[in-house]
Amino acid sequence: MLKRTFALISLGILTFQATYAQKAITLQQNFQPGKKYGYAMSYDQNIGQNIMGQDITMKQLMKIDYSFDITTASAPDKNVKVTYNKIYSLSDAMGATSEYDSEKDNGTENNPLSALKGASFNMVITPKGDVKSVSGVDKMLDAMAQKSSKDSATTATIKDALNKQFGSEAVKASMEAALKIYPEKPIKQGESWVVETELKNILPLKMKTTYTLKEVKENKAFVGVVGTISAVGPVEVMGFTMQTNLSGTNNGDMIIDIKSGLALNSDMKINIGGTMSAMGQDIKMKIDGQNKIAGKEL
Structure with a gap:
């Protein structure tokens, strides 16, 4: 009798788990007005x-x-x-750091990044994570350019260069990604x-990402990520127009808070290869990287 009772209890637990596992959940951006969230991004x-x-x-x-x-x-x-709130940048190429x-x-600091700390812009986002609009970025770009030079002609040139990485379209695309x-x-x-x-940054990257809900536990969605990346077409680098033909993968895992839609943790491995061509010269490229995001309610 006792064994039978335990068997029934165990069966009930398994049935409950199976039922819960098949329950459909809604994953969407559900940030609450009046609340504040922190995002730490590393590339x-x-x-x-x-x-x-x-x-x-x-x-x-780059850490932001x-x-x-x-x-x-x-x-x-x-x-x-x-x-x-915080910016860290490190570039090491051919012995120059x-x-x-x-x-x-x-x-x-005579560095355009010096103007970023404390700088703000506004954006409107949908429940699906689409960024409908951004505003206030141009003022931020002016401050960044003026940090680099006081000469108006030079400032205009610097602002144009910064626009590709920190302009409205670049910021909108980066946030949406x-x-x-x-x-x-x-x-x-x-x-x-x-x-x-x-x-739309320095390279015009197109990404197609497949997300798979692997597990639901403690109000968190554990998601596997498998994606492809491509950059094909012309791009301007330091005044030169180059043709790009790059492709690769973007794979990893992430944890999403079901209630708010906040990405609590994201860890992606990036592998890209191919060529960039200019003036009849092909440049073979290989990029290996790791992109991380950590989010929390403040």
């Missing part, structure tokens, strides 16, 4: 180039800590004030969904 890349038989290696590391203040909501969208750390900046991660409908454990995004 670590090792770049290999072969130019006319010569191998050149570069390392680039943001805060998201959810100011108002115009259902179903949210208005967000984004503030840069350039480093910037906002935590060590005493205000005398990090936030547009949700399915179009409720999803069950084991099911997948596909999201396509474009990152």
Whole structure:
């Protein structure tokens, strides 16, 4: 009798777990007005180039800590004030190293990144993570350019260059690449969904990402990520127009808070290879990187 009772209890537990596992959950951006969230993003890349038989290696590391203040909501969208809190940049190429750390900046740094700490812009995001608009970026670009030079002609040139990485379109695409991660409908454990995004930065990257809900536990969604990346077409680099033909993968895992839609943790491995061509010369490229995101409610 006792064995039978335990067997029934065990069967009930297993049935409950199986039922819960098949329950569809809604994953979407559900940030609450009046609340504040923190995002720490890290982009670590090792770049290999072969130019006319010569191998050149570069390392680039960028870390940015943001805060998201959810100011108002115009259902179903949210208005967000984004503030840069910390910036760290490291570039090492051909023995020349350039480093910037906002935590060590005493205000005398002649570096455009020095103007980012404390700078803000506003964006409107949808429940699916689409960034509908950004505003306030141009003022930020002016401050960055003026940090580099006081000469108006030089400042204009610098601002134009910075626009490709920190301008409205670049910021919009960068934020959307990090936030547009949700399915179009409720999803069950084991099911997948596909999201396509474009990152208009120095390289025109197109990404097609397949997300799979692997597990639901403690109000968290554990998601596997498998994606492809491509950059095909012309791009302007330091005044030269280059043709790009690059492709690769973007694979990893992430944890999403089901209630808020906040990406609590994301760890992606990036592998890209191919060529860039200019003036009849092909440059072989190989990029290995790791992109990380850590989010929390502040």
